[in-house]
Amino acid sequence: MTLALPRTAPDQSPLAIRGLTVSYGEQPVVFSIDMTVQDGAMTAIIGPNGAGKSTLLKAALNIVKPLSGRITVYGQPLAQQAHRIAYVPQRASVDWDFPTEVLDVVLMGLYRDLGLLGRVRAHHIRQARDCLARVGMEDFADRQIGQLSGGQQQRVFLARALAQKADLYLLDEPFAGVDAATESAIIDVLKSLRAEGKTVVAVHHDLSTVRAYFDNVFLINRRKMGEGPIAAAFTPETVQATYGGRLADGQISQLTMGA
Amino acid sequence: MGDEFVILSLAPLLIGICAAVACALPGNFLLLRRQALIGDAISHVVLPGIVVAFLVTGRIAAWPMMLGAACAALVAVLLIETIRRLGRVDAGTAMGVIFTSMFAAGVLLLEQSDTSSVHLDVEHALYGNLESLIWLDATGWSSLLDPRALAGLPPELPRMALTLLAVSVAIRIFWRPLKLATFDEGFARTLGIPVQVLSLGLVVTAAIAAVAAFDAVGSIIVIAMFICPPAAARMMTNRLSAQICWSVAFATLSAILGYVLAGYGPLWLGGTDAVSAAGMIATVSGLILAGVAVIGPHRTA
């Protein structure tokens, strides 16, 4: 039956979640979630609006406080492994009117190296510029962040995550409201991360690109609706169960079978 | 600019500048965090703080009263947070409930206690007494090198200078995490930055500046300096470090111009008596803000 756990050893997994429940008020937004992220793969978290995708990610990072549940990162508690995680929040979650420049934002990714009073040296700047170059934003280093387009803002956030040199990348809706060029630039970077052996988990909302972009899916609608490699877990049945009556049958089989 | 200036104006001018800058520095971060009115709340609760300190110690002494005021500010901030979270009330309302109630309690305590023998009243807490902080032991500029005369400086001056130093050092040390947590709190959390401690630390720093300043210049100037120089500075630049510099410049300018206008303005207009220096400093900071709002290079987003 579908409730069975995937038997990937949790102590090997970059991110293993057990029995996670988060409530806003008296309403669980995610209920009793078990998730085991596969090392070195790209995983999409998909589900309808309000299904708890972002909440799951934020609870995994301890940004929101769960009601119950246990989270391990590479087999150890989150606090000890936090330096191995890079988080790319939703673009809309910050104030883009903040008085700062693009390079400054990327340098924030080096906070663990710099500490409170460490001087920003030439090699830090070079590192930050390299990260900007990887997302195609090297010419924008001195730009005020308020002047960027949505896609450019998203790339800056990704560059900041790259600067963290993490092993696990957690992205919240990285493709929401960005132009096509940005979308392909971001996916190229994510695929290059995978090629380096890093693990990528992204909240994703576009079912038509799941197959092309990701290796694994995690389907969620308040509870876990499926988990595993695309071929096994991204089926008409699981998508139907996740989205309920919101998608037409023909649409679903078209999406899940691939072009 | 003779000896008279040194005796009558040098100390109040310096105290005014230190107070203005010490409040403007944390004000920059409060402004960016949309917490500008925390300054308003803090300066209102200073009154109950000093009254309680007076009732406990039974005398008017600077340090216990500053401690009392700082405690009151901390209590106010914690109560505001508690009400906001537990009662699900918006931040503005929570502030309005707490600071008015605590201010009312302060007035009541003041009326109930016998303070007729000491100089402690609401007007003083509101607009201070900058003009009276004169340097009686001075004889002229040479007194700046005379240890005996220096010992006679109004104690508010070293106190305010020390506060300014402490505030500046604190902001410098925590510059990086403050900036990060102000811009992107969720990301800051994932870096292990203790966001809530930092936020409370900022408010405590602001409270220390406010408490040290109120004694010399009163609450009103404190609110004005928390908000007006940073707000004007935000409209001058899009870089945080430049914004801080502009706010320091605007605060200094307000203090100098305000003090001079209050002291000499009425004389130029043919009057005989000076007007409130604290009030005039706040007024000048408002005029600067208005000017920048009209012509500032980055006045709109």
Add this chain to the structure above:
Amino acid sequence: MLLDALLLQIGYNATLVTLGSAALGLAAGATGTFLFLRKRSLVADAVSHATLPGLALAFMLMVALGGDGRNLAGLMAGSALSAWIGLLSVSWLTRRTRLAEDAAIGAVLSVFFGFGIVLLTVVQTLSAGRQAGLESFLLGSTAGMLFSDAILIAAGGLLVLASALALRRPLLMVAFDPGFAETQGIDIHRMDLAIMTLVMAITVVGLKVVGLILIVALLIIPAATARFWSNRADRVVLLAGLFGGLSGYIGAAISATAPGLPTGPIIVLTGFAVFTASLLLAPGRGVLSAALRHRSHQRQVHLRQGLLALAQDQPVYEALTRRLLRRNGLQRADGVPTSEGHSRAAAALRDETRWQALRSSAHLSELSARDDGLTLILDVLTPDQIAELDRRIATAPGTA
């Protein structure tokens, strides 16, 4: 003594003050609700502090014209004018610059007040030898309140109240959903201006009694208190009026019983006491009932997750879950489920499996939105529908 005061038995002046304060509290509470629901409570703080320059200028003007500087109506007119300018400044700064409203409020509040203090010191030097007494407007003063003053305050308060009630429908619509209100042909800007005008009127009316620093409390506290007791906007307005009126009445009565009990602060503190009691004790939104609900919700979640783990022979990770299972007699100390534990775990798993089946059912899947992990499917479906699900489960391949 207090009882006498509450029954208006301790003198003409006390009665005057008590009734005037009650009228003021009633009007301020109801009017402040619109501001509160619009989440702009502290605009009132800017408005009230901005009255000071007008107060001082009106005094100077009246003296210059040879009149009595302390004429209450004249002072009210002056303070209304400068509050109006303060209000326009807040709105101008918010709309024309990048500054947020809180910064605009703080700037206007402190600058106008500072300028007012400058003018007060001018007044003091101008009328040397003649006590202007304008300082009493900072904290309010009811000593020596005239009958005409009381009438002015009560009438002004009731006039504001009537206007607020007349406008309540569009005002509430703007507070609840400005976008929708606009499609209904309501001019949001004009409604905001209307709220602010009423707030300004209350401020001016209340200056004499509670003073300009504390008047904002009368606008905010009753509304915030009322919100704990009702989720319906029109009822919040009524309750806020009631709480405001009561605070004014009781506060003024207490203040009349002894010297050294200033009216304004006592009214504010009475309101605050009612607020605190409501915050803690109100059913629904009160802290105590919310904490109890949260606790029981957390237990429910843990118990359910524990039962599902038992049913599937999975380890129970969390101490709280284990404790709850044990305390409810579902699991023994050595971790083995009791017989009741077995049966309830099986029931929980059956419920879970039925929900699962429901999602893939063509005509019932709409109901899956009601699955929050805690709702029992027995409460959602008819026995016939459940029987249908069970048939589907029995025939489905690979189901345990």
